[in-house]
Structures are given as structure tokens and as C-alpha cells.
């Protein structure tokens with residue numbers, strides 16, 4: 393590593409200017425510490441990013457919703473002077489299953505629903521609905537038994553961690569409708585992006601123990617786009633310390649000794665600090681060379697923590713025509729491309745936006761097709777859910793997250809079977825779990841490092857604040 397330093401030394405350097413890194417920087421500055429953020433992209437926000445479509449609508453290419461119990465995120469939005477509005481769920485949704493379209497009211501609670509829908513309104517054979525209830529009850533029981541902090545201490549953890557979600561469900565039922573809710577949680581639930589054969593039932597149950605779909609994580613939206621939160625945080629930091637945000641600075645190497653850390657970034661710049669907070673998605677930690685190296689269990693864990701596959705589709709329309717027909721835009725089903733669509737516009741209906749998600753292997757398959765064929769498939773699914781008017785959006789934007797080198801997928805990372813009871817247990821060390829212990833002067837942040845709502849904005853904030861608190865404590869010694 394070159395000995396010459398290119399910038400003044402700071403108390404803390406932060407790698408990654410996503411929500412978690414930005415929040416950590418804000419917190420450290422509030423505690424009177426000097427800080428700089430090194431961000432690989434030429435923009436801030438990471439997976440929290442808004443864009444303007446050709447028709448002038450602002451849409452979120454990444455995360456968009458806040459949840460009913462996402463108090464930190466709600467407080468941050470308010471502190472930044474931004475506005476929230478409730479997601480539009482008035483009226484019936486559409487459940488598209490085995491070629492048939494059902495307009496159905498939503499259930500009073502997710503726990504009593506078939507994927508948000510009122511089961512009694514779905515005219516399916518009684519034995520299929522009964523099997524769905526039975527599997528749901530068995531899964532809920534399992535979720536209740538999970539040790540959220542140390543999943544490897546869950547009763548029968550080893551066996552549950554070696555069994556994929558698909559294999560566990562197959563032991564209970566062969567009815568596809570009954571298995572759909574678990575498949576859907578894997579692929580498009582907020583902790584998802586993976587196929588039911590790619591992760592263990594212990595992993596899926598853990599996601600629901602720490603980030604429960606039943607707590608309505610898709611309850612509200614930010615006016616002007618969630619991306620404006622990252623922009624506002626960056627603007628605040630820039631006002632306070634114009635040099636603290638360094639864009640286009642991919643960190644390649646982090647070297648530490650008892651005095652501090654030295655970071656080398658892609659353009660050959662070398663910077664020193666007393667500590668570093670790494671706030672990047674877990675698999676991207678592997679692209680950084682640590683000296684001394686990460687313990688073997690941590691590397692093994694990161695190698696078993698891929699990002700999910702996710703493409704987000706934003707379709708904007710002249711009007712929210714579905715609302716005019718008493719429909720709320722919530723579409724779920726087994727269509728070839730879109731497994732979830734949702735009305736993402738404000739109460740007044742402008743911009744009129746349907747956000748849709750293509751997950752797991754469907755996202756990879758879609759991405760391999762020519763643009764015209766992708767558009768045809770996407771519009772066919774939008775029409776299947778919402779009728780012929782859906783065929784003529786003003787704009788149609790595709791955001792394939794797996795193609796973003798500094799994210800490498802979405803929504804979040806997942807653990808492959810066997811990883812909780814193997815490397816995750818060993819890597820936790822002093823952290824007590826569930827995430828790996830800090831590596832000396834290298835502290836971990838990023839949404840996935842949070843014990844609660846990992847993979848969500850709320851988790852990004854919690855992990856950023858926690859890392860800043862640990863950093864301040866170390867520096868006070």
C-alpha cells in the first residue's frame with residue numbers, strides 16, 4: 393500500500409454511502425467526530441434511489457415502502473422535513489392463479505390471509521384452502537420457535553438449516569396453492585429474492601421472526617420518492633463538511649494496525665482514520681482485501697450469503713385507472729414474470745404508478761431476453777392483472793438489480809442451507825449474533841448487519857446507528 397496519504401486523517405471512514413453509511417456519518421458528526429464517506433458509485437443512496445421517468449414522474453428504482461413499525465425510518469423522514477403518505481390499499485386486489493383472475497378483498501390482517509387476500513372470498517376447493525391453512529399454521533409455529541439473535545440455538549436448528557424451504561413444504565403438502573405463500577415470501581417478501589430451494593426453512597423462519605410480513609412493512613411511502621431521504625442526508629452532510637462525501641471511490645483494501653486503519657481506493661488514493669465502518673451489502677465485503685485477513689468463518693459466511701435476484705418494474709399511467717374500478721393495484725400470482733404489483737402513487741393519484749417485482753430465477757430469465765420480448769411479457773402480465781388499459785403505460789422502466797456491480801442483487805442477501813448452524817454461528821463470536829463480530833478496527837454496518845428488519849431501510853438505519861455508537865465507544869477509550 394502506498395505510504396503517502398492523499399487526504400487529512402479523520403476519526404472514522406465509512407465505506408458505502410447507502411442509507412446505513414449516511415446515517416452512521418450523521419450520527420458520528422452529531423457526536424462531534426470527524427468522518428468521511430467513500431462511495432464507489434457516482435451517486436449516494438445505493439439501493440435507495442429515485443429517478444424521473446420520461447413523463448416526469450418520480451419513481452423509486454430501489455426500496456420504497458416504510459412499515460407500520462418502522463419507527464426509526466418514520467422519525468428520520470420527519471427530521472429531514474419530508475412527507476409520508478399511506479400506501480393505497482382501498483378496494484379489491486387481484487389474485488391470478490393457474491390462468492384465472494380473481495378480484496378479491498384484502499383480509500383484515502396478513503396472519504389471517506392468503507397472501508393479503510381474504511381466503512373465504514377465494515373460490516378454491518375446500519381441501520386446497522385447508523392445506524394452505526395447515527401449512528401456514530405449521531410455519532407460524534416454527535417462526536415462533538426461532539431464536540432471533542442466535543438462530544443456531546433454535547430447537548432442531550441443524551436439521552432445519554439443512555432442509556430447503558421447498559423440501560420442508562413438500563413434507564407437509566403437495567398442493568401448489570398451499571405452498572404459494574412460502575414460495576412468495578422467499579421470492580418477493582421483503583427479505584426475499586431467492587428461490588425456495590436456495591435457502592433453508594430455518595433461514596426463511598428467521599426472516600419472519602426478525603422482519604415479520606405480519607407487521608405490514610409496506611404501509612407508507614415518501615412523497616417525492618424514498619430516494620429523496622438519501623439525497624437529503626447527503627446534502628446535510630455536504631453543508632456541514634463539504635469534503636466528507638467522496639463519490640467514485642471504490643475501496644479496494646483496508647489495512648489495520650493498533651493505531652488505526654488505512655484505506656486504499658480504486659484511484660490509488662490512500663486515507664487514514666482511527667476506525668472504519670463498512671456499510672456495503674455482505675457479498676461485496678469479499679471484494680475488499682482486508683489486512684489482516686477476515687477470519688475463515690467470516691469469509692465462509694460471506695461466500696454463502698449471495699444477494700437475491702430482483703428486477704423492479706415501474707409503469708406510469710395518465711391516471712390510476714384501476715382505482716376507478718374499485719381496485720387497489722395489489723396483484724399477486726403465478727404469472728410468468730410479475731409476481732407482485734402494487735399501486736405506488738399518492739392519495740391524489742398523480743403520478744399514477746404501478747411498481748412490480750420479478751424475482752429469483754424469473755429475473756435472470758427475463759434479463760436474458762431481448763428488450764422487446766421483455767416488454768411484451770411485462771405488459772402481458774400487467775394486462776392480466778389490471779386489464780387492457782395497462783397495455784399503454786406512459787413509461788415503462790426496468791431496473792435489474794443483479795446487473796448493478798455495487799449491489800449485485802436485491803432486495804437483500806440470504807444464507808444458503810447449512811450456513812446458520814455452520815459459519816454464521818462461528819463468525820458471530822463476541823457480537824452474540826446474528827451477524828458476524830467486528831474485525832478489530834473494522835466495524836460492520838449495512839442493513840444486513842441489523843438484528844431487526846435486516847434487508848429493509850429500518851435495518852439500514854438501526855445498523856448505521858449501532859455501528860456509530862460502537863465506534864464512538866471505542867474512540868472514547
Ligand SMILES: Cc1cc2nc3c(=O)[nH]c(=O)nc-3n(C[C@H](O)[C@H](O)[C@H](O)COP(=O)(O)OP(=O)(O)OC[C@H]3O[C@@H](n4cnc5c(N)ncnc54)[C@H](O)[C@@H]3O)c2cc1C
Nearest residue numbers: 408410411412432438439455456457643798802839847849
Ligand atoms: C428493488 C428494491 C426494493 C426494495 N424495497 C424496499 C422497501 O420497499 N422497503 C424497505 O425498507 N427496503 C426495501 N429494499 C431494501 C433497501 O433498499 C435496503 O435494505 C437499503 O437501502 C440498504 O441500505 P444499505 O445502506 O445497507 O446498503 P446499500 O443501499 O446497498 O448501500 C451500500 C453502498 O455501498 C457502496 N459500495 C459497495 N461496495 C463498495 C466499495 N468497495 N467501496 C465503496 N462503496 C461501496 C454501494 O455503491 C452502495 O451505495 C428494497 C431494495 C431494492 C433493491
